[in-house]
Amino acid sequence: MLFLLAAVPTLFWGGAPDTAPSVRDAGFQHIAVPAAKLDAWKAVTGLTVEAADPAKALKLEAPTVEYRADQASASRAPWLTSNGWQFIRQPQGQFYYETKGVGSGIAAAEAFSWGAKAWISTDAAGLKPLAQMLEFLRGVSAQDLTPVADIGFIDDGTDVTGEVMNLMLRHNLLFKVVKAPDSKMKLNVRIGTKDYPADQAQDPGAMTQIIRGNLTDEKRSLRVYGSPVVIARLTESGGKARVQLLNYSGASRKIDGLRVRVLGAFPKHQTSIMGSPGAELLDYTVDGGATEFTLPELKTFAVIDLSR
Amino acid sequence: MPGPYPGQMVRVHSERSINEKTGDADRAVAKEMMARGITALTGDARPQDAWARFVTPQDVVGIKVNCSGAPKICSSPAIVAGIAENLIAVGVPAKQIYVYERFDNQLQSVGYQKVLPAGVNVVAAESSRGSVLGYDPKTYVETSFFGEEDTRSNLVRLVADTLTKIINVPVTKEHQAAGVTGCLKNIAYGHFSNVDRSHRFEQTNTYSFIGTLAATEPVKSRVVLSVMDGLHGVWQAGPFSENPEFRFYPKQIWFGTDPITMDHKLIELIEAKRKAEGAVSIFERSRDHLGNNRDKNKNRYIREPGHVEFASKLGLGVFDLAKIKVKEIEL
Secondary structure, rough: EEOOOOOOOOOEOOOOOOHHHHHHHHOOEEEEEEHHHHHHHHHHOOOOEEOHHHHHHHEEEOOOOEEOOOOOOOOOOOEEEOHHHHHHOOOOOOOEEOOOOOOOHHEEEEHHHOEEEEEOOOHHHHHHHHHHHHHHHHHOOOOOOEEEEOOOOOOOOOHHHHHHHHHHHHOOOOEEEOOOOOOOOOOOOOOOOOOOOOOOHHHHHHHHHHHHHHHHHHHHEEEOOOOOEEEEEEEEEEOOEEEEEEEEOOHHOOOOEEEEEEEOOOOOOOOEEEEOOOOOOEEEEEEEOOEEEEOOOOOOEEEEEEEE | OOOOOOOOEEEEEEEOOEEOOOOOOOHHHHHHHHHHHHHHHHHHOOHHHHHOOOOOOOEEEEEEOOOEEEEOOOOOHHHHHHHHHHHHHEEEEEEEEEEEEHHHHHHHHHHHHHHOOOOOEEEEEEEEOOOOOOEEEEEEEEEOOOOOOEEEEEEHHHHHHHHOOEEEEEEEEEEOOOOEOOHHHHHHHEEEEOHHHHEEOOOEOOHHHHHHHHHHHHHHHHHEEEEEEEEEEEEOOOOOOOOOHEEEEEEEEEEOOHHHHHHHHHHHHHHHHHHHHOOOOOOOOHHHEOOOOOOOOOOOOOOOOOOHHHHOOOOOOOOOHHHOOEEEOOO
16 A cells, blocks of 8 residues: 555634634644634635534544653653554544644644644644644655555454554554455564463553564664654655654653664665754664664654665 | 783772761872872882873773762762873873763763863763763664663763773762672763663662673773772662762772772672661662662662672673782771
């Protein structure tokens, strides 16, 4: 399946037309509004509008990170709220985020990276970050690329498998949903089998580690070093690859240095890094059948295009 | 490592070396202790000749300090400055000397610049906590302890790219995970990123990880001398020093090239102090002693002081007390 990056998400704005100046001033030219307000908004100059009904969309949690410094563990991994598994489970779905502040931009980047159709509502503080992110996303070139998957995962639609999918994504384990084991995959996983017992899946974190162990890190097409709060997406086709990196902690907690490893030799690269235009990748190496580089800074979102 | 003096170390003691009330070291006394210690180690008459056995004017020399208990308990500025002065006396240009540590906030809290000769560099690997930019992406130890996503611990870039020799300056401290933090731990956890992942809840993997890191090249080859700051120390809840009650003042400086020998003697020192304070041994593994380490008989982790003996099996030095020779000097 070829994967064409979708159009950027759309702001869903429930306010009355008299709030149009704040929307326009933030930088929006097109928004979605409730159907009941569509006609009134059409009279507003400088904005194009479409009707949207969030009730008919799948509501998502605002992507974020919860740091757990109070827990007595030196290896306390932050808890990420992410929605990638929802996009994989329903690739044709319409999604709806309710966000606040800078979370609006992270939501936009998340939906964009998965090519998901999404409306994003936000508060006044979130207008500017969302508009800036959407402007950035419009500047990212669209490419026909296939999602890279190391694991074929049979999704039975249950909450348990959903959570395993969620945790696999958060650990940057690349998978795709298959109906039956796929011989092209490095590993196939069906919860409820001898290798992946259903009772062990009741602890999705432990099950994720079993899957990771069976795949082995050496065979993983993508690795991220230097932060536990970055989720990466890898797509590839015809000697080109795209790595999308989203920092779930956002610009308020930027990452100074992120090392990325991609299987395959890609001597050329181009970058689009939100908030760091012109930044160069560091310590770029192509060796041993893999390409590695360091992103000097990741505020929220970066797109790295690799080629042969 | 273990260098030209395996199984040997020199311990210099002076009651005048530090003011216990202020925590300030006496620079003149420390200087004399260092002169006596280094010459006793090498057998040379002049300190300059002794230092010249370890470095040449062409070397770029790192002084690896330990600032995890800073600003109160860290590699004493008096000792660090003394080392830098001796290096310059040998002919190493000040600009080729680097005082360094992993974390900038800890390093800056000490203020080494105030006492160092002009031109000596003071640098940290992590200007912001967690940054990978100060580490060499090509030199790392890769392992997974608890299923953590980042399985690499990378070497400080300064060591990989710049330094030709390293002088290790640990402090005599107990460590809540490793049991003690002396030569080995300052070399290992002090030179690699992403190492706190080795602990989770009460379990710590320091037993094997410390030696593994310390035995990694080029670290193993470039550490040519250890100068253990025993003017002051910590006997509980280390490596930090938040509670003054757990500080103590051995008033010693140790010299050697064998980190195993020195750390075995450090275990003895810490054990003796803890026994005198009525605290359980660092070898105690009972879960009954897990808890808040503000209590001298409680600890967050089951300590792993066996890491010293384990590291000896990696060829880093002599652990057998019967084969260890300590020269004692009293000033």
